[in-house]
Each structure stands twice: as structure tokens, then as C-alpha cells.
Amino acid sequence: MSRTRTAWNPWREMNRLRQELDQLTRGEWWPNVRRTTAFPAMNAHESEMGLTLTAELPGIDASKLDVHVDKDSVTIAGQRAETAPGATAKDEQYVRRERWFEPFRRSVELPFDVDPDKCEAVYEKGLLTLKLERVAEQEPKKLTIKAG
């Protein structure tokens, strides 16, 4: 039996709502609501073995990204460079600006304990994927009580 922190997962409800809204609005005139305003947007998938987190982080220098894994939380922090490589920044002016450039820091609480020494992080095509392993549950220790 898996031990989770919260019995009711509100994200499942929101996910279902979002999917239903997507289906309703497909082909309609307003844009699909596809992400939260938090940056970076993250998805999490869980299994008996652990948790896989994916974050959308296009255009990041992976060496400057700060990823911390604790046994019950993950923190992602960093900032991405504003100028495109090879662009002459001084002469350019923004006509439209929708992308996020502020420094970001996001912490998410994990539904179960993971082993920080056994995690894997890959950054590819603008997606950061974190693979975390669940900590094996420990049996509660049985104490012998000495008679006084």
C-alpha cells in the first residue's frame, strides 16, 4: 500500500476540469488554457517506484540552473538570458513581449519521501525531466519495554 501525504488530490480534479474545458473550447475562438501562470509549469507523474517531474524551461543554460532535491520537496531556481544568441541587443526594441525572463524559484512538496541521492535530471529540447525514487518504507521499530 502506498503512503501518500494527502488523501484527496485536488490536482486530479483540476486536471479533469482542464481536460473537459479543453474539449469544450477546441475549435472555439478563445485560446486553450494550457498552463498556469507559475513559472516554470510542471507536471508530475507517480508510480510505485517513484515520481517523474517535468518542467517546461525553454532557452535555459542548464549549468546555471539550480535544482535541489530534498526527501520531501524539490526546488527549481534560475533565470534565463534575455538576448537571443547572436542578436545585437542595443539596437533592438520589443514589439511584443510574452516570454518570461524574471528570475524564478519554485518549490513543490512531494507526496511521498524520495531518496535525494538516487535522482536523475536531464535537460533536453527545453524540457527538464527529474526522476526521483521513492524511499523504501521502514518498518516501525518494535521497542522492548523493560520492567522496572
Next chain:
Amino acid sequence: MNQSQQSTGDGAGQRPAYRPAVDILDAPNEMVVLADLPGVDENHLEITLDKNVLTIRGTVEPPSFEGYTPFQTEYGVGDFERTFTLSDDVSRDGIEASIKDGVLQLKLPKTARSARQKINVVAR
């Protein structure tokens, strides 16, 4: 660049196409478009110019999570599409496109007539 149009997910049962965030910059000799397309590489990108409508379409192969159930989803995984109507200031030739780490960069040179010119003044 005159305007950008919302393009909804086209039908035929395809995956929804989301509208990527873009920055558009105006430089003296060119326009630069930067689009966030996480999960897209150069083999999954289609950029077409039809008359004066530029369409960017990127496809994403959703990762397979065998044996996993979604716990939290803040973003939908799907394709990206966005269209732009180019003004006459933009030349139709010499458009360059490159993509790195999920960021598409489009350089659209301006026509000679529209590029910013410095006019030299001589004393008479």
C-alpha cells in the same frame, strides 16, 4: 509584422495545438521572432510562408510514462502553432530559422526600402 492571429487546434481529431509565447523584436535591418516551443526540435518543426501569412507549427512527442499515473499537471502536452501576417516591410527572401533548447529564433530581413537608413548631410 502587423498582427498575430490565434490559431485554434485544428480538427480531424488531432491533438490540440497550443499557442506559444513569442517575443518580437524590431531591429534596424530585420525583425526577430523568438518563440518558446519546449519539447520541439528541428525535425519536428514546420514553418511555411503562404503569400504573407507565416505559420509556425511544432510537434511534440509526448513522453510515455509507462506504469505512471499523472499526479499534477499544470501544462498540457501538445503541438504548438501560431500564425503571423507579415507586413510589406519584411522581405520574403532570406528568412532564417534556428532552434535551440526549445526556443525558435526567426530572423526576417527587412526590405531595403524599410531598413533604417542614415542619411549623410554635407555642407552646401
